[in-house]
Amino acid sequence: MSDLIGLQTLSEKPTRLDQSQLKLNFSEAAVSQLEEIKSHYPSEKAAILPALWIAQREYGGFLSSEAIAEVAHRLHRAYAEVEGVATFYSMYNTRHKPGKHKLEVCTCLSCHVNGAYRILDLIEKKLGIRPNETTEDGLFTLEEVECLNACDRAVVMQVGDSYYGPLTESLLDTIIADLKSRTESTVIQMADEIVKVHLPESAV
Amino acid sequence: MAERKLLLEHSHETSFRTRAGYEQTGGYEGLKKALGMERQAIIDEVKTSGLRGRGGAGFPTWIKWNGLPKEKKTSHFIICNADEGEPGTFKDKELIEKCPFLLVEGMTIAGVATQADAGYIYIRGEYLDGARSLRSAIDEAYKAGYLGKNIMGSGVNFDLYIHMGAGSYECGEETALMSSLMGERGMPRLKFPHAPLPTISGVFEKPTLINNVETYCCAPFILKNGGEWYATLGASTKNSRGTKIFSVSGHVKKPGNYEIEFGTPLQELLEIAGGMVDGDLKFCVPGGSSVPMIKKAEVERAIIGYEEMSEVRSMVGSGGCMFFNDSTCVVTFTWRTAQFYANESCGKCTPCREGTRWMVQILDRILAGGGNPGDAELLQQVASQIDGRSFCPLGDAAAWPVAAALRVFPEEFAYFIENGSSMVTGAKTLAMAP
Numbered sequence: 001m002s003d004l005i006g007l008q009t010l011s012e013k014p015t016r017l018d019q020s021q022l023k024l025n026f027s028e029a030a031v032s033q034l035e036e037i038k039s040h041y042p043s044e045k046a047a048i049l050p051a052l053w054i055a056q057r058e059y060g061g062f063l064s065s066e067a068i069a070e071v072a073h074r075l076h077r078a079y080a081e082v083e084g085v086a087t088f089y090s091m092y093n094t095r096h097k098p099g100k101h102k103l104e105v106c107t108c109l110s111c112h113v114n115g116a117y118r119i120l121d122l123i124e125k126k127l128g129i130r131p132n133e134t135t136e137d138g139l140f141t142l143e144e145v146e147c148l149n150a151c152d153r154a155v156v157m158q159v160g161d162s163y164y165g166p167l168t169e170s171l172l173d174t175i176i177a178d179l180k181s182r183t184e185s186t187v188i189q190m191a192d193e194i195v196k197v198h199l200p201e202s203a204v
Numbered sequence: 205m206a207e208r209k210l211l212l213e214h215s216h217e218t219s220f221r222t223r224a225g226y227e228q229t230g231g232y233e234g235l236k237k238a239l240g241m242e243r244q245a246i247i248d249e250v251k252t253s254g255l256r257g258r259g260g261a262g263f264p265t266w267i268k269w270n271g272l273p274k275e276k277k278t279s280h281f282i283i284c285n286a287d288e289g290e291p292g293t294f295k296d297k298e299l300i301e302k303c304p305f306l307l308v309e310g311m312t313i314a315g316v317a318t319q320a321d322a323g324y325i326y327i328r329g330e331y332l333d334g335a336r337s338l339r340s341a342i343d344e345a346y347k348a349g350y351l352g353k354n355i356m357g358s359g360v361n362f363d364l365y366i367h368m369g370a371g372s373y374e375c376g377e378e379t380a381l382m383s384s385l386m387g388e389r390g391m392p393r394l395k396f397p398h399a400p401l402p403t404i405s406g407v408f409e410k411p412t413l414i415n416n417v418e419t420y421c422c423a424p425f426i427l428k429n430g431g432e433w434y435a436t437l438g439a440s441t442k443n444s445r446g447t448k449i450f451s452v453s454g455h456v457k458k459p460g461n462y463e464i465e466f467g468t469p470l471q472e473l474l475e476i477a478g479g480m481v482d483g484d485l486k487f488c489v490p491g492g493s494s495v496p497m498i499k500k501a502e503v504e505r506a507i508i509g510y511e512e513m514s515e516v517r518s519m520v521g522s523g524g525c526m527f528f529n530d531s532t533c534v535v536t537f538t539w540r541t542a543q544f545y546a547n548e549s550c551g552k553c554t555p556c557r558e559g560t561r562w563m564v565q566i567l568d569r570i571l572a573g574g575g576n577p578g579d580a581e582l583l584q585q586v587a588s589q590i591d592g593r594s595f596c597p598l599g600d601a602a603a604w605p606v607a608a609a610l611r612v613f614p615e616e617f618a619y620f621i622e623n624g625s626s627m628v629t630g631a632k633t634l635a636m637a638p
Contacts, residue, residue, distance in 0.1 A: 040322075040363075042408050043386065046408075049369070088372065089329075089371045089390070090371035091369075091371030092370055108291045109489075109526060109540060109544075110459075110526055146544055147373075149289065149291075149328075151459065152453050153459075158330060194332065198366055198367070200342070200343060201346075202343075
């Protein structure tokens with residue numbers, strides 16, 4: 001009986017591929033950007049990655065199932081295919097909605113020997129969160145990442161489209177204070193910047 | 205020998221990032237020459253230069269250029285691999301940020317030689333500064349008639365596009381990169397001889413040329429000054445020609461990118477980077493995290509060159525050269541390296557997907573003070589069973605550093621397993637990931 005109840009709940013979930021329930025959220029600008037990007041490739045499928053970047057921006061920094069469904073719809077792909085692609089790449093936020101700013105601390109080799117875990121500890125104490133957590137006010141998400149390839153600036157951290165390093169406690173304080181004063185989310189801003197570099201000047 | 209700046213000669217000048225400034229330093233002379241040459245002559249020039257792939261494998265560049273069909277029956281594509289992810293390497297980052305026109309010109313030359321319709325620059329998502337710099341360079345090149353339809357009145361058409369990655373080390377592998385560019389999960393494909401080479405069937409199942417950023421950046425110089433001139437650089441080595449950019453980091457006084465001629469002693473690279481900071485040199489990982497580590501004695505006799513480095517049982521790799529001082533615990537270092545590969549394994553091939561996890565589990569256990577006798581041998585066994593058993597070299601790259609660490613510093617592993625603490629730092633459990 002319990003199995004049946006399980007099935008019941010499953011079938012009550014709105015089906016993700018139901019086109020009639022699909023709400024399209026892309027702005028007009030986003031649609032024309034996607035059209036331009038599609039023209040760069042001989043296949044529509046190849047635009048999935050850039051389209052996911054557009055969706056990450058349009059959906060407030062988070063690729064919800066609605067966002068993925070919209071990309072699938074616009075590129076005429078199956079939902080599962082686009083979801084499979086999105087979850088493969090670490091820079092698409094598919095698991096949790098990130099905070100307004102994502103602090104990505106590199107702890108890989110050169111950063112590791114230069115004290116990356118000490119820095120990570122320090123940030124954990126300052127923000128009161130552990131990696132993969134978001135502060136209660138929704139401002140910061142902390143993440144430990146693999147090599148950012150700026151080893152000459154170890155220990156290095158990425159926030160949005162900027163790299164910061166070598167990190168010290170005072171630099172961290174400055175960065176955090178600066179981020180608190182910003183109105184724009186660096187997560188959304190970064191997705192926007194990534195979309196823009198795909199577009200030739202003539203199309204902007 | 206000291207630094208020999210060829211690619212990076214003007215990297216510090218901001219004007220070099222503009223078309224006008226680039227042309228003032230002799231930019232686009234290589235492309236102009238190439239447009240007046242037979243396609244085969246361009247490829248022969250690259251052959252004479254002795255240029256080898258700078259991404260890590262050191263494969264002769266001209267063979268790839270020569271591999272695309274001479275009689276064009278379908279679209280041809282070229283790809284630039286700017287998905288730099290090898291820990292310790294940051295040379296492509298500097299090249300695309302500071303010398304974007306070198307790459308744009310180099311790719312245009314390659315496009316002309318291979319009759320490509322379009323080129324894609326696959327940049328890792330994090331490299332936004334570089335991507336913006338390339339964006340403005342490409343826009344300027346289009347305006348000046350160096351890209352697009354009928355390049356400089358030659359009748360050749362060539363388009364160049366930027367494609368951003370989204371966070372995956374695996375996509376730096378060429379077949380995985382092509383999967384990713386086609387809008388798929390970045391997983392590698394079956395390779396030659398089990399499948400056709402990319403030059404026959406690559407991205408979008410069309411003939412494709414794929415090279416690293418630094419490789420393309422060499423092309424303008426080879427065309428401008430001739431392959432013979434280029435081959436005089438590094439002539440003291442067996443089979444490595446030209447210059448190579450090394451990204452030096454770790455415990456050195458002046459970490460950064462340094463361009464040297466092949467044939468330069470490795471010890472000199474360390475001196476160029478200001479020498480060691482806080483203590484003496486213990487070991488060096490000369491070509492990115494996947495190449496085997498070497499001890500101080502080997503560093504002192506190593507000569508930089510593809511064949512020369514194998515004499516000290518290591519590699520040039522991608523040029524991510526890390527020096528570590530005597531305060532570094534090799535066991536912890538190996539644990540962090542193993543963890544990188546476990547996190548980045550794409551999950552396609554069982555030996556790599558499972559093996560990288562097992563290595564981390566064994567190392568976790570050792571670091572937590574619970575190492576069992578025989579763990580070193582077990583680790584060695586797992587590493588050897590990954591090596592050569594996956595579609596792409598990520599598996600090999602995960603196995604080599606662990607195997608090398610066990611071979612070079614067996615006493616540190618034995619000590620940690622027996623005493624539950626580090627032989628170097630004495631620490632019981634080192635700062636670890638949560």
